[in-house]
Amino acid sequence: MKVNKRGIAAAGAIAIVSTLTLAGCSTGGAGDDAAESSSSTLTVWVDAERVDALQDAADSYEEKTGVAVELVGKSVDDMKDDFIQQVPTGKGPDVVMGAHDWLGELSTNGVVAPLELGDSAADYLPVALQAATYDGTVYMLPYAVENIAVLRNADLVPAAPASFDDMVSKGAFVVEQGTEGNPYHLYPFQTAFGAPVFGTDDSGSYDSADLQLGSEGGFAFADWLAAQGAAGTLNTDIDGEIAKQQFLDGTAAFWLTGPWNVGAATDAGINVAIDPVPSPTGETASPFAGVKGFFVSSESKNKVAANDFLVNYLGTEEVQLALFEAGNVLPALTAAADTAASDPIIAGFQAVGADAVPMPAIPAMGSVWEFWGVAEAGIINGSDPTTTWQKLVDDVTAAIK
Numbered sequence: 245m246k247v248n249k250r251g252i253a254a255a256g257a258i259a260i261v262s263t264l265t266l267a268g269c270s271t272g273g274a275g276d277d278a279a280e281s282s283s284s285t286l287t288v289w290v291d292a293e294r295v296d297a298l299q300d301a302a303d304s305y306e307e308k309t310g311v312a313v314e315l316v317g318k319s320v321d322d323m324k325d326d327f328i329q330q331v332p333t334g335k336g337p338d339v340v341m342g343a344h345d346w347l348g349e350l351s352t353n354g355v356v357a358p359l360e361l362g363d364s365a366a367d368y369l370p371v372a373l374q375a376a377t378y379d380g381t382v383y384m385l386p387y388a389v390e391n392i393a394v395l396r397n398a399d400l401v402p403a404a405p406a407s408f409d410d411m412v413s414k415g416a417f418v419v420e421q422g423t424e425g426n427p428y429h430l431y432p433f434q435t436a437f438g439a440p441v442f443g444t445d446d447s448g449s450y451d452s453a454d455l456q457l458g459s460e461g462g463f464a465f466a467d468w469l470a471a472q473g474a475a476g477t478l479n480t481d482i483d484g485e486i487a488k489q490q491f492l493d494g495t496a497a498f499w500l501t502g503p504w505n506v507g508a509a510t511d512a513g514i515n516v517a518i519d520p521v522p523s524p525t526g527e528t529a530s531p532f533a534g535v536k537g538f539f540v541s542s543e544s545k546n547k548v549a550a551n552d553f554l555v556n557y558l559g560t561e562e563v564q565l566a567l568f569e570a571g572n573v574l575p576a577l578t579a580a581a582d583t584a585a586s587d588p589i590i591a592g593f594q595a596v597g598a599d600a601v602p603m604p605a606i607p608a609m610g611s612v613w614e615f616w617g618v619a620e621a622g623i624i625n626g627s628d629p630t631t632t633w634q635k636l637v638d639d640v641t642a643a644i645k
Contacts, residue, residue: 292317297570344375347605372576375535375602380447384537385554386576393596408524415497425617432529452608458637466633473624518592533600611643
């Protein structure tokens with residue numbers, strides 16, 4: 245999926261130059277809205293574990309502009325719903341931290357404002373910029389990119405496998421499934437068959453009218469799932485905890501998972517290497533990427549200052565590295581990502597992430613998740629792949645309509 249960076253950058257440059265030119269009249273950096281008085285304040289909701297990482301940027305912004313930044317630590321479990329409920333009342337924050345796949349819901353509810361990245365748009369990892377864009381408009385300042393990859397026990401298997409078949413011939417492979425399946429973890433294999441969930445429009449955004457599950461590649465993937473289930477390579481009895489334990493005790497040499505599980509493996513003394521997801525077809529296996537960032541409230545009275553704070557303060561290498569140190573997730577800013585990748589584990593996830601695609605944020609995705617995993621689990625457990633996959637396509641199509 246591609247985004248027209250030139251168009252985004254050009255439009256953003258015009259807008260930000262205009263707004264920040266006005267800002268310079270009174271504060272030398274923040275916008276007019278933010279500089280109405282020395283008591284002007286930006287309220288920023290953040291994950292409670294990220295407050296300390298952002299405090300220096302908040303202090304620097306206030307020192308330079310006179311606009312205070314109040315960082316409010318919130319539970320990530322409540323943040324999105326609280327934001328959607330409070331923004332229309334005028335009681336919500338100016339800025340909220342969140343995940344890119346909130347965008348469909350946030351946009352539908354009209355609670356987020358476009359963000360002007362200007363020329364800095366080109367400074368972000370392509371997948372981060374794609375994820376920050378919805379219907380051709382940038383709404384999010386990205387700060388972290390997360391995707392799955394294969395963790396390999398390098399003491400058991402010294403070299404990365406060349407393909408999926410090569411991998412399973414070298415050692416046991418585990419991936420989280422469970423009784424209702426787990427399409428998130430199987431998605432890279434699906435994409436290797438040329439079967440993304442949705443196609444994209446001219447702006448590079450996912451198009452809910454272009455469901456690709458029913459493509460020829462989708463049915464080929466279903467046949468492959470059936471074969472892996474019959475061979476025992478994929479097993480719905482393997483949930484997340486069982487997959488973890490089998491890798492930690494050395495039963496499995498390969499584990500398809502995310503950076504959130506690396507610590508458990510290294511703490512167990514395993515010599516971990518990070519490999520690309522091996523393709524079953526020879527074509528690229530592209531996992532989903534989840535991107536985290538910051539959104540500006542559509543009802544903020546300080547939109548110019550909020551935009552300035554995000555783009556010119558939180559969009560710096562220093563701050564993005566501080567956020568990386570707080571969460572150990574690859575930074576979205578390319579310069580910060582390259583610095584963080586001095587760690588070979590981070591470098592491995594960055595390399596795999598270069599082939600990742602953003603998880604769809606469009607509301608129609610909810611209809612896919614409802615049926616997708618159940619269909620895949622059924623096929624793995626012996627259901628006819630063609631009829632089961634066709635039912636999945638029919639169910640999703642009907643739900644979207």
